[in-house]
Amino acid sequence: MCKVIAVCTSEKKGTAKQMVDEANLIEEFGIEGDAHAGKWHRQVSLLGLEKIDEFNAKGGGVNFGDFGENLVISGIELTKLPIGQRFKVGETILELTQIGKQCHDKCEIFYRVGQCIMPTNGVFTRVLKGGKVKVGDEVILLENENKTLSL
Template sequence: MKIVSIAISKKKGTIKKCVEAAELIENHGIKEDAHAGDWHRQLSFLASESIENASTEDFKLNFGDFAENIATTGIDWKNQPVGQVFKLGEKALVEVTQIGKECHKKCAIYYRTGDCIMPKEGVFAKILKGGTIKVGDKIGRVDK
């Protein structure tokens, strides 16, 4: 289980730009990301396998296209329980707060991709302990 992509954006509802590393701020989110703040969806996850499955021969999807903050490999996010804690990299801790979401309007992601998998397969978390994460970092499940 590891991080294969980290992405941020200045505005909500837009495709995110990939970065090599990011700073997670406790009870806030990724530094300089539009979704950061005092709420339960500070960070979003999507399995890289889900992104690959949504790609077609005619339309190749990239990391960040679904506005996910972190794409991973080896974790089936949609089947993780709310409340599950994960360690990202050396010291960051996050807690799953929501599975999927309701999209109230079609955003730039929907129009670019023709669908959005975040409502069904995206997972949201709050940051319990901050730290720097980078592409390639391991992810571990923390037992309570």
């Protein structure tokens, strides 16, 4: 089963995010109070737990939110999903809009961690349906409005 392991937010771009128990996602905007929220295609960022674990196994020593990710998800290889893939996460529906990104030039994350895995392992989504997302929520891949993909 895919599920939410951590929910993280920050008030400023280019910084590590802090873990919270739950967040309110606003349709076509993003996480309420998060620096990356807005009318664009990268409203909510996701990173796989397995990628963070791999980084830490090599001596990384990072915490959830250190790469600037909003949601840490377990049980699925996010970068293998197609653009346009929809997810039901808690009360919300997210749509995958971008895989990877160009990193900020020597942002706070670089100085704290030494490298960032978001450019190669992070994915970005927009909020199609708002609502609450909390730690432990199931993540369901949607084929369309009426069908669910098997994991």
